Amino acid sequence: MKTLLHRIVLILTVILIAAAAGGAPVVATVDQVQPKVVKVYGAGGVQGMANYQSGIVISATGHVLTTFSHVLDTDYIDVVLSDGRKFSAKLLGADPRLEVAVLKIDATGLPWFDLAKATDAEAGTRILCFSNIFSVAMGDEQASVQRGTVAVRTRLEARRGVFETPYRGPVYVLDVTTNNPGAAGGALVSFRGELLGVLGKELRNSLNNTWLNYAVPISELRESVEEILAGKFVARRDAPEKKPERPLNLAALGIVLVPDMLERTPPYVDRVQPASVAAKAGMQPDDLILLCGDRLTQSCKALQAELQGLDYEDPVKLTVLRGQQLIEFTLQSVGPATSKKGQP
Amino acid sequence: MRRRLIVIAVSLLLLAAGAVQAFAEPSKAVLEAESQRIAAMRKAKDAVLAIFVPSGQGGGSGVVISPDGYALTNFHVAQPCGKYMQCGMADGKAYDAVLVGLDPTGDVALIKLFGRDDFPTAELGDSDRLRVGDWVFAMGNPFLLANDFQPTTTYGIVSGVHRYQPPSGTLLEYADCIQTDAPVNPGNSGGPLFDDQGRLVGINGRCSFEKRGRVNVGVAYAISINQLKNFLGVLHSGRVVDHATLGATVDRDAEGRVVVNDILESSDAYRRGLRYDDEIIAFAGRPIASSNALKNMLGVFPKGWRVPLSYRHEGKRHDVLVRLAGVHAQEELLQKSGGTEPPKPKEDPKRKPAAKPKGKGKAGRTEPQETAAPEIVVKNFQAKHGYANYRFNTLNQRRVWDAWQATAKLAEAGGAWTLAGSLGTGGKFRFLLDEQGGALKVPSGEIKWTAGDELGASLLPAHSGGLLPALYLWRRLATTGLGRFGDVSYYGTAPLPGRAALADVLVGSHKGVECWFYFDPADGRMLALEMFADEGADPCEVYFSEYREVNGRAAPGRMEVRCGDETFATFKIEEFKAEKPEGRGK
Numbered sequence: 006m007k008t009l010l011h012r013i014v015l016i017l018t019v020i021l022i023a024a025a026a027g028g029a030p031v032v033a034t035v036d037q038v039q040p041k042v043v044k045v046y047g048a049g050g051v052q053g054m055a056n057y058q059s060g061i062v063i064s065a066t067g068h069v070l071t072t073f074s075h076v077l078d079t080d081y082i083d084v085v086l087s088d089g090r091k092f093s094a095k096l097l098g099a100d101p102r103l104e105v106a107v108l109k110i111d112a113t114g115l116p117w118f119d120l121a122k123a124t125d126a127e128a129g130t131r132i133l134c135f136s137n138i139f140s141v142a143m144g145d146e147q148a149s150v151q152r153g154t155v156a157v158r159t160r161l162e163a164r165r166g167v168f169e170t171p172y173r174g175p176v177y178v179l180d181v182t183t184n185n186p187g188a189a190g191g192a193l194v195s196f197r198g199e200l201l202g203v204l205g206k207e208l209r210n211s212l213n214n215t216w217l218n219y220a221v222p223i224s225e226l227r228e229s230v231e232e233i234l235a236g237k238f239v240a241r242r243d244a245p246e247k248k249p250e251r252p253l254n255l256a257a258l259g260i261v262l263v264p265d266m267l268e269r270t271p272p273y274v275d276r277v278q279p280a281s282v283a284a285k286a287g288m289q290p291d292d293l294i295l296l297c298g299d300r301l302t303q304s305c306k307a308l309q310a311e312l313q314g315l316d317y318e319d320p321v322k323l324t325v326l327r328g329q330q331l332i333e334f335t336l337q338s339v340g341p342a343t344s345k346k347g348q349p
Numbered sequence: 350m351r352r353r354l355i356v357i358a359v360s361l362l363l364l365a366a367g368a369v370q371a372f373a374e375p376s377k378a379v380l381e382a383e384s385q386r387i388a389a390m391r392k393a394k395d396a397v398l399a400i401f402v403p404s405g406q407g408g409g410s411g412v413v414i415s416p417d418g419y420a421l422t423n424f425h426v427a428q429p430c431g432k433y434m435q436c437g438m439a440d441g442k443a444y445d446a447v448l449v450g451l452d453p454t455g456d457v458a459l460i461k462l463f464g465r466d467d468f469p470t471a472e473l474g475d476s477d478r479l480r481v482g483d484w485v486f487a488m489g490n491p492f493l494l495a496n497d498f499q500p501t502t503t504y505g506i507v508s509g510v511h512r513y514q515p516p517s518g519t520l521l522e523y524a525d526c527i528q529t530d531a532p533v534n535p536g537n538s539g540g541p542l543f544d545d546q547g548r549l550v551g552i553n554g555r556c557s558f559e560k561r562g563r564v565n566v567g568v569a570y571a572i573s574i575n576q577l578k579n580f581l582g583v584l585h586s587g588r589v590v591d592h593a594t595l596g597a598t599v600d601r602d603a604e605g606r607v608v609v610n611d612i613l614e615s616s617d618a619y620r621r622g623l624r625y626d627d628e629i630i631a632f633a634g635r636p637i638a639s640s641n642a643l644k645n646m647l648g649v650f651p652k653g654w655r656v657p658l659s660y661r662h663e664g665k666r667h668d669v670l671v672r673l674a675g676v677h678a679q680e681e682l683l684q685k686s687g688g689t690e691p692p693k694p695k696e697d698p699k700r701k702p703a704a705k706p707k708g709k710g711k712a713g714r715t716e717p718q719e720t721a722a723p724e725i726v727v728k729n730f731q732a733k734h735g736y737a738n739y740r741f742n743t744l745n746q747r748r749v750w751d752a753w754q755a756t757a758k759l760a761e762a763g764g765a766w767t768l769a770g771s772l773g774t775g776g777k778f779r780f781l782l783d784e785q786g787g788a789l790k791v792p793s794g795e796i797k798w799t800a801g802d803e804l805g806a807s808l809l810p811a812h813s814g815g816l817l818p819a820l821y822l823w824r825r826l827a828t829t830g831l832g833r834f835g836d837v838s839y840y841g842t843a844p845l846p847g848r849a850a851l852a853d854v855l856v857g858s859h860k861g862v863e864c865w866f867y868f869d870p871a872d873g874r875m876l877a878l879e880m881f882a883d884e885g886a887d888p889c890e891v892y893f894s895e896y897r898e899v900n901g902r903a904a905p906g907r908m909e910v911r912c913g914d915e916t917f918a919t920f921k922i923e924e925f926k927a928e929k930p931e932g933r934g935k
Contacts, residue, residue, distance in 0.1 A: 031482035031506055039481075053560070089638070133482075139557040139568055141512060141528060144639040149508045150481050151530040151567050181530065182567035186559060216561060 034133060034198040035150055040087045040116040042148045042192050044137040045071050045094070045108070048079035059136040059148065059191035059204065060084065060108065062117040063230065067092070070120075070230060071190035072206060073099040073106040078271065078303065084110050089145025096303075098233035098240070101295040101324060102331055104172050104206070105226050107233045118192070120230060123200040123223035126177065130155045134183045134220075136191025136204055148191065153181025155201075161219065166211045169329035176219040177202050184208060184218045193220040240301040249316035255309065257317055257338040259283040262305050269304040274325075286334045289327065296324035389547035390486060390502055395469035396549075397500040397541060398422070398462075399437040399490040400446075402430045403722075410489030410500070410540025411436060411460065412471050412549060418444070418462035419585075421577060422539030423554045424451055425521065427458030428687060432738065433726040436462055437490075437498030438469075445723045447730050450584030451737040453686035454592040454676055455648070456521045456554050457572060458539075458737075459584035463725045471541055474548030476573035479527060483507045487531045487553050487569070489540025500540070505531030513645050514555060514570055519676055520685055522592070524648020526570045527551045533569035542571040550574050576649035582842025582851055583651045587741030590841070591652040591682050593673030599629055599640045607637050609660075615885045617672035620913065623660055630659040630666065652676070654843050669914070670846055679735060745839035746831050749853045752873030756903035759827035764928030766824055768908075773919030782824045787817040804860040805882030814889030814912030815862075819880035822864045823891070826857055827927075835859035843867070845877055845892075852876050874903060887913040899925050 041062045049056030060071035069084055071077070082094040092110035099106035126132070134151045141149050156178045163170045177193065184207050191204040202220035209216050232238060255262065259281020263273045272294040277284045294302055298321065302308040315321055320337045375383070398411035398420055409426030413419070420436070427434065427448055437443045442464075449459040462468060479485075485507055488500040495501065509528035516522035529542060533553045542551035551571025558566070583590045596616025602608050607629045612619055629637045632646045633656045650656055652675035659668045677685065722730070733739035754760050768780040776792040786799040789810060798809045798817035808815035831837050836858040842851035845867055852867040865888075867877040874896055879888040895906030904925040910917040 031484070032480045033482075035480075035482035139559070141514075141557065141568060142509060143513060144641045146509065146512065146641070147481070149528060149568065150506065151508055152506045182565070185557070185566055185568065 031133065031152065031196065034194070034196060037198045038133070038135055038192060038194050039147050039150075041118050042087055042135040043069055044085040044140075044142065044148065045069070045076060045190060046083040046085070047076040047081065049076055055140070055186040057137055057140045057187045058189045059138075059187060061190070061192045061200070061203065062086075062115050063107075063120055064117050065113060065115050067110040067112040067115060068097070068117075068234070069094065069108040069110060070118075070203065070226070071106050071108060072203065073101055073104045074189060074206060077106055077108075078269065080269070082108060084108060085145070086112070086115070087147050096240070096301075098236075098238040099301055100229040100233060100238045101171060101326065103174070103221065103226055103229050104170075105203070105221075105229050105233075107230060118200045120200070120223055120227050123202075123227070124195070125222060125224055126155050126158070126195060126201045128155050128157045130201075131196045132177075132179065132201065133194050133196065133198075134179070134181070134188070134191055134204060135194070136183065136188040138183070138185045138188045138191070140187050151181055151183055153179050153183070156180045158222070163329070168208050168210050168217055170206065170208055171326060171329055171331040172205070172221065174225050175222055176205065177222060179218040179220065182216075182218055183220070184216065237299045238296070238301055240303060240307055248313065249319075251317050253312045253315040253317045253319065253321060253338060255312065257282075258321070258336050260288065262308070265305040267304075269306075272302055272305045272308040282336045282338060283334070286336055287332075288323075288325065288334055292325040292327050292332075294323050294325050295331075296322075298322050386484075386504075386545070389543065389545060390488075391547075393471065393486075393541070393543045393547040393549075394439045394488060394500050394502070396471040397439060397488045398539075399493075399495040399498050399500065400426055400430070400539060401435045401437070401443075401493075403433060403435060408434075408490065408493050409536060409538040410553070412488075412539075412541035412552070413438075413462065413468045414470055414473065414549070414581075416465075416467050416470055418446070418465065418468045419449070420446065420460050420462055421541075421552055422458050422460060423552065424453050424456045424458050424686070425554070426539040427451065427460060428453075432730050432732075433722050434460065436460075437495060439499055441498055443498070445725055447726045448737050449741050450587055451589045451686065452580055452584060452592075453520045453589065453682065454516065454522055455572060455576065455580065456523070457552065457577065457580060457584065459581070461729070461741075463729070471543070471549040472547070473574055473578065474544050474546075474550040476527060476550045476575045479507050479510055479544065479550055481507050481510060484545040485527075485529055485531055485542055485550065486545075487529070487533050487537055487540060487542050487571075489533075489537040489553065491532075491534035491536040493536045501537075503532040503537075505529050508568070511642075511645055512570060513641050513648070518685065521555075522648055523555055523570050523572060525573055525576060525645040526555075527573055529553075529569050529571060530567045531569065532565040532567075533571075534565050535563055537569075552577065573649070579649055579654070580651055582853075583840065585741060585745060586839045586841040587736050587738045587745075588838075588841070589683055589686060589735065589737050591675040591677050591679075593647055593650045593652050593654060593656075594676050595632075595643075595647060595658075595671065596674055597623060599637075599643055601640060607640060607643065616674060617887075618658065620887060621658070621669040621671050622662060622667055622914075623658070623669075623671075624662060628661040630661055632656065632658055647673070651841070651843075653840065655846070656844075683735065742839045745853075746837060746855060749839060749855055749868050749873070750831050752870075753868055753875060754827070755873055757827065757873075757875070758902045759824075759927055760830060761929055762927035763828045763930035766928070767924065767926040768920070768922050770921045770923035773921065778920055780820060782820055787821050789817060800860070802860060804862045806861075808882055808889070810917075812912060812915070813910055813917040814887055815880050815882050816889055816891065816910050816917065818862065818882070819864065819878060819889045819891055822857065822859060822862070822880060823866075823875070823878055824927075825859065826855070826864075826866060840865065842870070848876070872903075875905075889917075902927070 043060045045058045045060045058076045060069040063070045084092045084094045094108040094110045097107040097109045135148045138149045161176045188204045189206045193202040202222045205219045259278035260283045261276040263275045274292045297311040317338045323334045396413040401408040411420045411422035436446045444462040444464045446460045446462045486504045512528045514523035544550045553571045555570040557568040597612035600610045655670045655672045658671045731740035766782040779790040781788045788797045796810045804818045840854035840856045855866045857864050863881045865879040877892045881888045890911040892909040893905035896903045908920040
């Protein structure tokens with residue numbers, strides 16, 4: 006009885022303190038969140054495409070959650086921690102459907118966000134956004150902080166010309182202009198510093214030239230991140246353990262990729278052979294092949310290597326990006342691969 | 350015990366119920382925060398200006414900082430106005446204002462309003478105390494909405510501090526600035542950023558714009574009030590003022606140290622021993638961990654100031670004062686900033702004059718009518734090459750000189766001057782100064798110096814940097830006055846070693862040398878003088894202190910002379926005689 010009373014007193018005291026601290030100082034939250042936010046630098050810097058974005062640390066051992074974008078389309082990704090330390094990062098894996106990627110840096114003892122503890126927010130929740138917006142924070146400077154409110158939690162109504170994006174899931178729409186160059190991958194937190202979501206990319210409605218400021222709830226991303234950490238959506242690093250006798254190749258599917266000119270030429274479809282498996286399935290020139298099965302295919306070479314690991318009789322699932330739409334094709338080669346030359 | 354616990358539990362329950370109730374209706378804390386916000390905004394708004402270009406095209410914002418009407422705005426707001434502008438205030442009235450000083454590199458202008466001697470003013474805050482997440486609000490005239498002169502208020506937080514926004518070319522550099530998400534839009538330029546207590550912490554002037562057009566996208570920058578505090582004195586001089594450079598550039602080396610990767614041998618930093626590959630530890634009291642940090646700190650100082658620098662050379666730390674050179678050559682700055690002549694108002698071909706003056710007929714008048722400046726502006730504006738408004742330079746020259754002479758009373762002492770006493774190292778000394786030159790008698794002998802056509806030709810005594818010519822110029826400024834000394838101008842305010850407050854500075858040139866005279870703004874006394882015989886050499890520095898009254902005059906009791914890194918001598922002045930000129934024929 007005595008302990009129960011003690012407990013009640015304790016709980017009520019805590020409630021009252023929490024109520025009194027209703028307007029908890031933003032400065033304290035900023036200090037608490039800032040060490041878990043990073044700046045990411047990679048590919049870009051041409052044609053108005055930023056070569057920087059944001060990320061959040063999700064493990065003490067250097068896992069960084071960020072947005073899957075052109076910035077990661079390079080072997081040279083840098084991550085700058087809030088204390089100014091700079092690390093080379095590896096792309097561990099990415100899920101193009103959610104535009105989420107996980108990087109790994111060689112660091113330990115980092116302050117981090119536990120995705121398992123991330124919460125959900127209702128419309129009206131006051132929020133803070135931490136991001137590398139416009140790359141304002143140069144050198145060792147810390148990320149920019151903005152404040153606002155969750156306007157609504159809804160599904161992203163994306164269609165052709167209107168907020169075109171591969172992601173069509175639930176989002177927090179924000180009442181503050183967060184989604185500027187560099188903001189993608191930044192942290193959306195409550196005024197208490199609880200992680201709510203990850204800031205999305207710049208998103209424009211080309212019909213009326215309005216821009217949407219949104220973040221993807223952590224609850225939507227959690228599973229994907231876990232899968233990436235478990236080895237799914239990861240680019241193949243090693244040669245397949247045993248090569249099939251008759252490995253699959255692009256010719257067997259009727260796909261001709263763009264000429265492989267670069268260290269990492271993105272696997273865009275250049276042509277689809279008439280009446281081929283790919284043509285029948287509906288693949289088109291300019292489709293960008295993002296995934297082969299669950300493997301990330303960031304280059305023509307990576308895609309070819311992936312197919313090499315499959316027997317020509319195996320059905321293969323290709324996930325492609327057409328415009329801003331993700332489409333999945335399952336292709337089944339009809340006969341042994343005839344081309345001995347392979348694809349360019 | 351148990352009963353007591355029950356009582357506590359019940360009372361807490363009641364309180365908790367109250368707290369829950371408070372969430373339904375705004376809690377006391379929320380209401381208090383709201384009242385405080387309203388009070389801060391109410392306090393702040395009266396000093397805010399809606400600035401309009403007299404030709405009616407364009408404008409911006411500003412903020413009054415002194416009861417006699419001095420106000421801050423952006424260079425890019427003031428420049429299109431030319432020499433004067435109209436300023437609307439929250440009292441609903443429009444006041445005429447004249448341009449005073451321009452800082453094109455820092456994007457700042459000082460203007461002065463007329464019509465009151467009790468203008469509401471903004472309380473100056475301390476921008477170095479701002480922290481990311483602090484609440485701030487901007488006030489001003491976005492999109493020139495304020496037809497009734499009531500400022501628009503936008504609210505937000507500090508998004509970043511000590512930000513560096515590079516210049517376009519060499520102008521409009523935002524160093525060590527404040528980043529805020531309080532919406533700042535075209536027209537807000539030059540207006541104030543206040544902290545949650547309604548204290549002025551910055552001047553809004555820049556935004557990150559990109560593909561969404563010229564509207565706020567959540568990223569705006571304000572010039573810090575602490576930078577402006579450094580510049581206020583020099584802006585009062587009516588000059589087009591310049592920013593500072595160290596004469597050395599830095600980079601981070603492989604070990605993460607900030608090291609000198611280039612240095613000008615003619616720079617003061619070089620003379621103070623800074624060399625290639627030395628590590629910069631601190632500048633102006635702030636640790637330097639990146640080249641950006643140094644750029645940030647350099648950007649907040651005017652040309653000509655001496656600022657503490659700490660560096661490591663061959664493993665040994667050195668703490669020195671370094672004199673900062675200008676970013677621009679004077680003519681380059683004037684040319685880049687559009688000269689000192691106000692631009693002619695541009696005529697908008699689409700815009701018809703709202704009302705035509707009666708009796709002028711319909712004959713097509715294609716030339717835009719030059720808006721005639723109000724009389725008060727005409728009286729308070731003086732054009733001169735190199736100046737935004739020379740009038741304010743002459744006013745300050747006179748102010749400083751008059752305050753000095755009020756206690757020094759040397760203007761009439763056109764005869765010989767004698768300073769005598771004992772040397773800090775022992776032994777007696779005697780200076781004799783007159784119109785022809787000067788002499789110094791010390792135990793080891795007498796040094797005589799005659800003023801020739803080039804004062805810098807003979808810098809006696811040796812190793813002093815030219816103490817006799819320096820004291821000759823001191824006497825000359827006192828006895829000839831401002832008009833006949835040579836070229837004299839008011840520099841503004843600058844720091845002196847060992848003094849927290851800034852000093853007023855008059856700069857005089859005579860016979861090939863330049864002399865900086867430092868005065869205490871509080872009592873008018875001369876604190877120091879520095880004589881530069883050669884731009885690339887260390888000046889002779891003379892520091893006056895221990896003032897006492899001698900024959901009704903405030904006379905220095907101590908004089909310390911330094912050159913470069915060495916103290917040349919200290920003189921304890923026991924006798925100070927400044928005679929009236931002999932005879933009537935002077």
